[in-house]
Each structure stands twice: as C-alpha cells, then as structure tokens.
Amino acid sequence: MNDLEQNRNTGIVSGYRAVVIGGSAGSFQVVTRILSSLPVNFNLPVILCLHRLKHVRQGFVEALNLKSNLKVVEPDDKEIIRNGLAYLAPANYHLYVELGNYFALSTEEMVKFSRPSIDLTLDSASYFYKEKMIAILLSGANSDGADGMKMAKKRGALTLVQSPQEASIKTMPEAAISATTIDHILKTDDLVELLIKLNGVNLRN
Numbered sequence: 001m002n003d004l005e006q007n008r009n010t011g012i013v014s015g016y017r018a019v020v021i022g023g024s025a026g027s028f029q030v031v032t033r034i035l036s037s038l039p040v041n042f043n044l045p046v047i048l049c050l051h052r053l054k055h056v057r058q059g060f061v062e063a064l065n066l067k068s069n070l071k072v073v074e075p076d077d078k079e080i081i082r083n084g085l086a087y088l089a090p091a092n093y094h095l096y097v098e099l100g101n102y103f104a105l106s107t108e109e110m111v112k113f114s115r116p117s118i119d120l121t122l123d124s125a126s127y128f129y130k131e132k133m134i135a136i137l138l139s140g141a142n143s144d145g146a147d148g149m150k151m152a153k154k155r156g157a158l159t160l161v162q163s164p165q166e167a168s169i170k171t172m173p174e175a176a177i178s179a180t181t182i183d184h185i186l187k188t189d190d191l192v193e194l195l196i197k198l199n200g201v202n203l204r205n
Helices: 003-009 028-037 060-067 118-132 146-154 171-179 188-204
Strands: 018-023 046-050 071-073 085-088 094-098 102-106 133-137 158-162 184-186
Touching (some): 028 188, 046 094, 060 071, 118 133, 118 146, 133 171, 133 188, 146 158, 158 171
Parallel strands (some): 018 046, 133 158
C-alpha cells in the first residue's frame, strides 16, 4: 500500500486547496511555529483568522513575517487567493472566502464578540473548498470557531484541533471537540508534521 492509499484510508486525501487556521489567546506562538516550520515550497494558501486588538493595525504581520517561511499579507477586498502565501484577516474585519476563489472583507456585527469571526471564515471557506480544505483550530478563550469547525466537518474538510492539554487556553479547542467529531487532536509538533506530510502528497499529485 502506497502513502496516498494509506492517507485515504485515514481520511486524508491529496488535492487539498487551502489550510484555514483559527486561533485566539495563546495561539500566536503556535501559529509562528507552524509558519516557521512549513517548507518554502508549501503548495497551498494558509488563511489565518486570529483574534487581535482591533485598533492595532501595525506590527502583527511584521512579527509573523519575521518567523514565517511563507510571505504573510493582509488581503484586500476581492483579492484573488494564491498558493504559497499566508493571509491574515485584517484587524476588525470579518474575512470571507467567496466562490470565485477570492476574499471578501466585512465590518458586519461581531460574532461571539469577535471580528474577525473564526466561525464566518471557516464556514465560508468550507462552503467553497469542501473536502479540499484543512481546518485547524488552536488555543483561545471563547467558543468562536466551534460552529465553523462543525460546518467544515459536515462539508468533508479535514479537521484538526490543538490538544487542549497543550493549549495555553483550552476553551476554544474544547468547544470544537464538543461541537463535532474532530479528525485529529494534535500537539503542535504533530500538527506541523502532518501539514508537511500533506504538502508532500499535494506536490506528488
């Protein structure tokens, strides 16, 4: 049995089109660990929806770029999504993935006291990418992301959650685990290892 057949038997398939990561308090170090560990030839867009101070618009992208092997940018409204870049939801904007493979930004009401809303990003991205999406939820202090992970799972996405035992604040990952059946509950190093493995599958196929 080859690697691809083994991956399919464990719910992992080739041909993924995007990685979507949500996180809040305690997630920054995990995100930088992921971005610094992914290879420079990582073949997917990485979409980051992270809770952040809404009035602080400078410094966050720069801090991520210091560690990341992928270029990190804040997308503009209607910007086409491209492989090999990391996109960070701008401060105080909801970030949607639209059916034409582009982003939409919104200042609609907060969801679960959050803007950007991880739920909205995961929901819209999974509606477009369906089973071709890898959905990841990290440390955080509220339940934002749980409903989004539930919808992503329903649409066939591969769902990954940081282990609550490792998370700085376990509320967010535990809420997702309670909301739906998560494919893999992983510590950071195992999460990184899986993403690198999936990248190899995509490059071969």
